[in-house]
Amino acid sequence: MNRMTVALDLPAGLTARPLIPSDAPAVTAVMAAQELADVGEVVIEEADIIADWQRPGYDVSAGTVGVCDDDRLVAYAEVAYGDRGDAAVHPDYRGRGLGTWLAGWMQQKAREKGCTVIGMPVPQGSPGDRLLESLGYRVRWTSWVLQLPEGAVIPDRPLPAGFAVRAATEADWEAAFTVNEDAFLEWSQRERDTFEIWQSQVVRRPGFEPWHLRVVTDPGGEVVAMALLQLHDDQGYLARLATRADQRGRGLAQALLVDTFAEARQHGATRFEVSTDSRTGALSLYEKVGMRVTSAWVNRAIDV
Known part of the structure; x- marks a missing residue:
């Protein structure tokens, strides 16, 4: 030890x-x-x-x-x-x-x-x-903070037929939490959060507005992907992005990126950031749509 x-x-x-x-x-x-x-x-x-x-x-x-x-x-x-x-x-x-x-x-x-x-x-x-x-x-x-260069636009990615992207309603919150938590627990070694904990950090976070939480629904209206935006002054920060495992590879995450940043622009954002880490394998997703690493962080730990 x-x-x-x-x-x-x-x-x-x-x-x-x-x-x-x-x-x-x-x-x-x-x-x-x-x-x-x-x-x-x-x-x-x-x-x-x-x-x-x-x-x-x-x-x-x-x-x-x-x-x-x-x-x-x-x-x-x-x-x-x-x-x-x-x-x-x-x-x-x-x-x-x-x-x-x-x-x-x-x-x-x-x-x-x-x-x-x-x-x-x-x-x-x-x-x-x-x-x-x-x-x-x-x-x-290792974690990275990425920014979308000024003036850059993420290429549009049409959703599959019957799928839709929109702001979440309160009725969607628990489904969005489930998609979020299921995806993050695939790589995060921790106990499963409760819906109440998720609410405290997402919808009860100071400054949250309903349009900040975005979801993709399938043809049956079920939430299959989610994104959470945090807006501070003129900067939009993508705090969470998750897609249900059986719906990956269909462009849902990129469609959410396009939608979320477009909504942020309409609300005054001119800069956009996201962070990801080496456990998720998502770095290439953000780099492929034109985002660039601006800083790198390491999580250091010691046995006690």
Whole structure:
């Protein structure tokens, strides 16, 4: 077992405390500053933090820690559920041992929860990536953020006869959840989410509007593919894309891409992003329709 022991002593002058839901803006600011320094753009949104923290059964204070300089939050970490964690250090506070302290805290918290491994995403080649590698963390998978170049259009892909693409209604939500969860569990090693958990992160996420959730239906009206858009200012982000296993290879995913980005354009989006990882095998789909990789991330983990 590759296991690390870290003395949990904070650098002088800094204090630590559990976080509460109202800390979401401060956590977002720390993560945004780190992303801007490491990949040149901000990917995180406050709505992402809120959606994660409102997951049914998740106790924010029990799963998080914030490091403060007086009243300013300068670093944070959490062990959310399963073997998933996350952490960030404001660039102004790098080089003081905070990353190592957070890694030790996360490992200790994971052991307390009965986990045997803990992992987190970091930009490939970033200070965080190099730190975790030096601490013995292994790479589990690689993720990529892709953008559609300005002015580019994804080639249209007509749907098979009898199929249709449209905005989901509330009556479609559970079917969309099933298609989403079934597809993601083909490669994700975790327990199956409940419909209530899915709702907390999709339709109850701050800023959600009904047109953000798109579905493809078959000739019988059954939902066989789904996509979820998140819109922030002028950027549309494809957060989820899934097709039922028996309907793949028919162009449904590409049709959803065309539809979703077209809807986003009508609502003011001029930039479009998507992320995928090496477990899904979907990278080539996005590259074939003209999207280009803008940053790469690795999920590093360690046994605890």
